[in-house]
Amino acid sequence: MKIRILFVALFCCACLFVQAQRTESLLEKGWTFIKDDVPGAQDPNFNDSRWQQVTIPHDWAIYGPFSRNYDLQEVTITQNMEKKATIKTGRTGGLPYVGIGWYRQTFDVNGGITDKSVTLQFDGAMSEAQVYVNGKKACFWPYGYNSFFCDVTPLLNADGKKNILAVRLENKPQSSRWYSGAGLYRNVHLIVTNHTHIPVWGTYITTPHVGTDFSTVCLKTEVANMDEKKDVTIKTQIFNPKGKLVIEKTTTVWNNSSIQNFILKAPQLWSPETPCLYLAKTTLYQNNKQIDEYHTTFGIRSIEVVTEKGFFLNGRSYKIKGVCNHHDLGPLGAAVNSSAIRHRLMLLKNMGCNAIRTAHNMPSPELIQLCNKMGFLVMAESFDEWDVAKCKNGYHRYFKDWAEKDLVNLIHHYRNDPCIVMWSIGNEVPTQCSKQGYQVAGFLQNICHREDITRPVVCCMDQVDCVLKNGFAAQLDVPGFNYRVSRYKEAYSKLPQGFLLGSETSSTVSSRGVYHFPVVKKADVLNADHQCSSYDLNYCSWSNVPDEDLEMSEYFNWDMGQFVWSGFDYLGEPSPYDTDAWPNHSSMFGIIDLASLPKDRYYLYRSIWNKNVKTLHVLPHWTWPGREGKVTPVFVYTNYPIVELFVNGVSQGKLIKTYKNPQTHYRLMWKNVIYHPGTLKVVAYTDEGKVVETKIVRTAGKPYRLLLSTDRTTLQANGKDLAFVTASIVDKEGNICPKAKNLVKFSVSGAGSYRASANGDPTCLYAFQNPEMPAFSGKLMVLVQSSEQSGPIQLNVTSKGLKGALMKFFSK
Numbered sequence: 001m002k003i004r005i006l007f008v009a010l011f012c013c014a015c016l017f018v019q020a021q022r023t024e025s026l027l028e029k030g031w032t033f034i035k036d037d038v039p040g041a042q043d044p045n046f047n048d049s050r051w052q053q054v055t056i057p058h059d060w061a062i063y064g065p066f067s068r069n070y071d072l073q074e075v076t077i078t079q080n081m082e083k084k085a086t087i088k089t090g091r092t093g094g095l096p097y098v099g100i101g102w103y104r105q106t107f108d109v110n111g112g113i114t115d116k117s118v119t120l121q122f123d124g125a126m127s128e129a130q131v132y133v134n135g136k137k138a139c140f141w142p143y144g145y146n147s148f149f150c151d152v153t154p155l156l157n158a159d160g161k162k163n164i165l166a167v168r169l170e171n172k173p174q175s176s177r178w179y180s181g182a183g184l185y186r187n188v189h190l191i192v193t194n195h196t197h198i199p200v201w202g203t204y205i206t207t208p209h210v211g212t213d214f215s216t217v218c219l220k221t222e223v224a225n226m227d228e229k230k231d232v233t234i235k236t237q238i239f240n241p242k243g244k245l246v247i248e249k250t251t252t253v254w255n256n257s258s259i260q261n262f263i264l265k266a267p268q269l270w271s272p273e274t275p276c277l278y279l280a281k282t283t284l285y286q287n288n289k290q291i292d293e294y295h296t297t298f299g300i301r302s303i304e305v306v307t308e309k310g311f312f313l314n315g316r317s318y319k320i321k322g323v324c325n326h327h328d329l330g331p332l333g334a335a336v337n338s339s340a341i342r343h344r345l346m347l348l349k350n351m352g353c354n355a356i357r358t359a360h361n362m363p364s365p366e367l368i369q370l371c372n373k374m375g376f377l378v379m380a381e382s383f384d385e386w387d388v389a390k391c392k393n394g395y396h397r398y399f400k401d402w403a404e405k406d407l408v409n410l411i412h413h414y415r416n417d418p419c420i421v422m423w424s425i426g427n428e429v430p431t432q433c434s435k436q437g438y439q440v441a442g443f444l445q446n447i448c449h450r451e452d453i454t455r456p457v458v459c460c461m462d463q464v465d466c467v468l469k470n471g472f473a474a475q476l477d478v479p480g481f482n483y484r485v486s487r488y489k490e491a492y493s494k495l496p497q498g499f500l501l502g503s504e505t506s507s508t509v510s511s512r513g514v515y516h517f518p519v520v521k522k523a524d525v526l527n528a529d530h531q532c533s534s535y536d537l538n539y540c541s542w543s544n545v546p547d548e549d550l551e552m553s554e555y556f557n558w559d560m561g562q563f564v565w566s567g568f569d570y571l572g573e574p575s576p577y578d579t580d581a582w583p584n585h586s587s588m589f590g591i592i593d594l595a596s597l598p599k600d601r602y603y604l605y606r607s608i609w610n611k612n613v614k615t616l617h618v619l620p621h622w623t624w625p626g627r628e629g630k631v632t633p634v635f636v637y638t639n640y641p642i643v644e645l646f647v648n649g650v651s652q653g654k655l656i657k658t659y660k661n662p663q664t665h666y667r668l669m670w671k672n673v674i675y676h677p678g679t680l681k682v683v684a685y686t687d688e689g690k691v692v693e694t695k696i697v698r699t700a701g702k703p704y705r706l707l708l709s710t711d712r713t714t715l716q717a718n719g720k721d722l723a724f725v726t727a728s729i730v731d732k733e734g735n736i737c738p739k740a741k742n743l744v745k746f747s748v749s750g751a752g753s754y755r756a757s758a759n760g761d762p763t764c765l766y767a768f769q770n771p772e773m774p775a776f777s778g779k780l781m782v783l784v785q786s787s788e789q790s791g792p793i794q795l796n797v798t799s800k801g802l803k804g805a806l807m808k809f810f811s812k
Contacts, residue, residue, distance in 0.1 A: 021284075021292045022197065027105055027165070027188040028056050035060055037100040042132035044164035048104050061097035061182040062333025066765045068582040070096050071572075073174060078390075078430065088578050090585035093179035093571035094765075095333075097126075100170045103184055106162045113156050115195045117225065120165070121149040123365055124186030126334065127175070130168040142398045144171075144180060145327070145361035146406045147413050149191075149200045172393035177384065178326055179571030181334020186364055196232065196286055198294040199224040201412040203282060206454055210269065210302040210314065217262040217300070221282055226256050232286050234258045239279040241268055253284075269314050270299030270418040272354040275375035277418070299372065299418025305456055305478060307498030311560040313377075313421075319553060320377060320561025321609045322355025323348060323591065324504055326570040327364065330594045331756035331768035331783065333571070338366045339722040340783075345374050346711070347592055348567055351602055352609025357503065357563040360384035360427040362410050371419035379458065379503070379563065380414055381424035382407055386440055388430040404447055411451040423448045424503070426459050428482055433466035438475055445476065460503035462542070468494050478560070483507065485548050492558055502553065502562030507543030509576065509588040510534040512599045512760050513738050513777025515620040519633045519671070521545060524576045530763050532576075532588045534600045534619065535635065540575050546601065547662035550608055564605070569594040574762055586762040593760030595781035596724055603637040608666060614684075615639050616693050621738040622680040623700045632675035636668040640684035640692065645670050648678040654685075701731035703740045705803035708795070715752065715786040715793070717811040722755060723784045725807060727797050729775050740778040742799045746771045748784055751811040752793035755785035786811040 032051035040046055071092040076085045109118055120138065122129065127144030130137065134157060139150035156163055171182050191200065202222040209216045221234055237248040251258050268276035277297050284292035304312035311318050329340045341364075348356075355377035358367070363380055371378050383403070385395040407425070414420050425444040431437045445457045456477035464487050467473040474495055480503030481491060491500055511531035521537040532538050539545055546564070553559050569590030577584035586594050591601050603617030617637045624632060634652075636643050645652040655668040663669070677699040684693040707728045715721040729740035748754045756768040759776035766773050773780050784795050793809040 021290060022191070022193045022294070023110070024189055024191045026056075027107060027190055030105060031056055031058070031184075032104045033058065033060065033101060033183070035099055035101045038102055041102045041104065041168070042135055042166040044135050046104075046166075051102075051104070054103075056103075056184045056188055057186055057335040057337070058103075058183050059181045059185045059333035059335040060101055061095045061179075062331075062335065063769055064095055064767050066094040066583070066585060066767075067096070068094060070094050070098065075174075087580040089580050089582040090574045091178075091572055091578060092176055094582070094585035095179060095571065097176075097180055097182040098171050098173050099182070100168065101183055103167045103169070105165045107165060107190055108162055109156060109192055112160065113153065113158060116153065117151065117193045117195055117197055118153045118156060119149050119191040119193075119200060120152055121147065121189040121191060121200055122184070122186070123147045123188070123336070124362075125167065125169055125184055126171060126180055126182050128170045132166040132168075134164055142402060143362075143395065143406050146409050147186075147362070147365070148409060174392040175394055176572075177391060178573050179328055179334070181328060185334040186336045194291045196223065196225050196227065196284070197292045198222065198282065198284060203280070203294060203296045203416065205280065205296060205298045205416050207300050207302070210267075210300055212269070213266065215264050215267040215300050217264060217298075219260045219262070219280055219282070219296070221258045221260070221294075223253050223256050223258070223284065226253065227286075230286050231288070232284065234260070234282060234284055236260050236280055236282045238262060238264070239281065241276040241278065243279075264300070267300045270301040271313055272375035272377060275299070275373060275418075277372060296416055297372070298416050301418055303421050303455065305497075305499055305560065308558050310499050310557050317557065320355045320501070320563070321353055322357055322377065322379070322561065322563040323353055323567030324357040324359040324563045324565045325567045326359060327361060328571050330568070330571075330596060331758040331781075336364045336366050337720060337722065338370065339720060341367050341370055342374075343596060343722070343724050344568060344592075345370055345376065347596065347598065348376075349374065350610065350613070351591070351598075351606045352611070353567065353605070354609075355379070355561070355563065356567070357381060357424070359504070359563075359566070362406075363414075365413070368414055368417050368419060372417055376419055377421045378417075378419045379422045379424050380410065380420050381427060381460075382410055382444075383426045383429070386426055386429045386431045388434070390430065403444065407444060407447050408451055411448060415452045415454070420455065422456055422458050422478060423452070424458050424460060424480070427504075428460060428462045432459070432461050432472050433463050433470070435470065438471045441472055442475055458501060458503060462504075464491060480504075483543050485544060485552050488552055488556075488559065492556075499558045499560055501560040502549055504565045505549040505562040506539070506546045507565045507589050508536055508539050508545050508601060510536055510538065510599050510601060511588055511762065511777075512593045512597055513621065513779070517630075517632070526576060526581075530577050530581060530584050535633070536601050536604060545663075546604060547666045550666055551662040564591065566590050568592045568596070569760065569762070577762070583763045583765055585765075588762055594762070595758035595760040595779075597726065597760050597779055597781060600635075600637070604666065607637045607639045611639075614693060616643070616682065616684050616695050618680065618682045618695055618697055621700075621736070622675075622677075622697045623738050624675050624677075627675045628677070630675055631671075632673055634670045634673045634680065636682055637666075638668065638684060641687050642685040642689075643668050644683045644685070645673070646679075646681040646683070647673060648676055649681075698733070698735050700735040700737045701733065703729045703737045703742060703802055704732045705730060706744065706797050706799060706805040707734070708797060708805045708807045710807065713807070713809045715784075715809055715811045717751065717786055717788055717790045719786060719788040721786040721811075723809055725782045725784060725795060727775070727780050727782055727805070729778045729799070729802065737778045740775050742802060743772060743774050744780060744797060744799045746782050747796045748793065749796070750793040751787045751789045751791035752809060753785050753787065755783040757782040784809060
């Protein structure tokens with residue numbers, strides 16, 4: 001029997017537009033903060049003059065210092081197949097995220113509160129948020145990753161006095177398996193509307209029919225506080241991706257809502273290759289007077305998952321080439337920054353990545369908006385715990401009372417976004433193996449279906465035996481498997497869906513620019529330097545190297561594709577150095593390191609995933625004092641069919657990509673090369689033997705100078721924009737010095753400031769915010785931030801004994 005599940009839509013973010021009837025502002029500046037449990041801090045008369053002045057978004061923990069004692073735990077990590085408890089260090093990044101923090105702010109409502117409705121929206125508050133306005137409790141929201149809002153109209157001062165907002169947050173010990181961040185780490189919005197208005201996330205767009213000749217659009221709009229005695233109408237205008245009005249319609253509101261249907265001729269469809277976005281401008285009238293205006297950005301695209309054929313986008317078979325990402329932004333911590341997210345997505349786009357899994361938590365609006373614009377498919381994940389604990393103080397404490405509320409908020413917030421193609425209801429939850437596990441999964445999946453008819457639901461499972469036997473995997477729209485690629489065929493044959501997804505794959509571990517010998521494929525390798533080899537053949541006991549997942553996805557249509565663990569290194573989970581192996585405090589799973597510098601593995605994936613660029617990448621470096629005469633294997637990642645290797649002009653032979661096994665298919669490996677200082681050269685050929693590209697790696701001399709590079713030198717004068725500058729230590733001839741660890745110092749002058757730096761070393765304990773950082777494998781990254789003033793910016797980079805470097809920017 002053929003199973004075909006069709007999910008057709010959509011959509012994008014419902015953006016609140018500034019009009020006379022509606023204003024939205026970010027509460028960014030003027031906050032005071034203290035990390036302490038201060039009784040009475042919600043009192044509007046409380047004296048906070050000695051508190052720290054901060055700007056939101058703010059992560060109180062990222063400033064450190066790093067310490068082994070912050071997250072010292074003796075635990076058994078069952079999802080990693082551990083059988084007994086061991087001492088764990090660095091599991092949450094070795095940063096002081098545990099504790100209580102208070103934030104205070106004042107705000108005005110222009111024109112007073114007569115006939116106004118005032119809402120506070122929090123995009124994320126870590127965690128157990130208690131919100132007070134003028135000393136009175138406005139709301140409580142425990143889950144730190146979700147967005148929530150409070151109607152604070154009844155709590156406002158009616159006499160024109162300023163209103164006092166106070167927020168208490170608490171992170172308990174052992175409440176996370178990775179670095180969660182702390183504080184008001186996402187934006188806070190103040191929304192003022194008329195009494196009758198379109199509420200937060202008050203529109204829902206679907207596209208029941210999607211075609212290149214025409215598509216249909218259905219818009220449902222809610223109206224809050226509607227006076228049924230007054231004539232209320234809604235006028236919606238739809239604008240195409242070029243901003244041209246293409247259709248409009250006016251309808252009367254009944255029962256606090258309106259449904260409008262449109263036909264769009266020759267629509268431009270949304271996809272990762274063509275992320276075309278439409279705008280629906282919805283205007284609310286009462287007795288022919290405009291009282292509100294609400295903008296919803298959306299896209300037109302269809303999703304299908306089809307038995308034996310896998311995932312389809314806009315009617316065409318489409319492989320998911322995705323990565324999993326935690327929410328932290330490396331040296332910025334959890335504090336959200338659109339510029340940093342954009343930089344990361346650009347790196348992934350160049351790699352050929354087309355999808356993001358928001359592991360293992362609900363995403364930020366900034367990430368989703370950029371995925372809409374830049375063209376990424378998104379699996380929006382909800383929970384890492386259900387009713388059974390992974391962490392002593394994890395989400396299981398709130399699951400029974402809050403899971404539905406959290407899931408509804410997630411879906412209402414993002415169901416208009418075209419980038420989101422799946423809702424994930426959980427990750428490796430212990431409940432998957434319980435007798436009632438399928439009931440809990442069904443409960444959550446039904447909520448998703450009730451709130452959004454357009455997308456399939458996935459749960460990311462790691463216990464293959466039990467989920468195949470107990471019905472857990474069989475009832476899901478999409479069965480997602482974390483690792484266990486060797487059992488995909490078995491699962492496919494036993495499950496009724498006729499397709500599956502690699503929801504979390506590979507978990508290869510590597511340190512950028514570090515290579516260990518001998519070169520062997522092996523799990524759980526521990527080295528004296530606390531690093532993992534960048535030959536990309538080391539992995540964890542539960543995982544595997546990339547080649548196996550790449551092969552499965554390439555050769556079987558029913559395999560929808562994969563989400564690699566992980567796109568970027570992140571704070572916490574320093575496997576395999578998590579068992580009392582301090583100072584390791586960040587992961588090594590990333591294709592790109594914590595400093596946003598690509599590892600060798602980046603080019604392995606790019607050679608397979610990005611068909612629009614040619615890749616010819618050689619590893620390792622060729623500076624090995626002391627290894628003269630020893631075997632030093634050379635790998636090449638390329639999408640050319642034939643490559644020849646030369647050492648000091650002597651050919652080591654040509655290799656041709658073969659299909660005998662995954663590794664010879666995706667890698668070219670000269671395993672018996674003898675190291676001699678000098679020149680390593682690779683020459684790529686076409687099938688016909690024509691030379692098409694050459695790459696040379698030379699043995700480096702002594703470190704001589706600093707070299708700076710960046711992808712942008714013009715910044716927006718908004719006080720938030722960032723330039724990512726790579727600082728490399730090179731010899732006199734400009735060759736990277738791969739062993740250099742020089743301490744580098746930074747200063748920024750003009751219309752900008754030094755923001756942070758990182759080197760990608762998972763053992764480095766230097767604070768990201770201090771204007772100095774040692775190089776790692778000859779490189780590091782420094783972030784320059786714009787001010788709110790236009791003008792020139794200058795970055796000065798120095799290191800003792802090296803020739804310094806300058807880079808100029810302009811903020812406008």
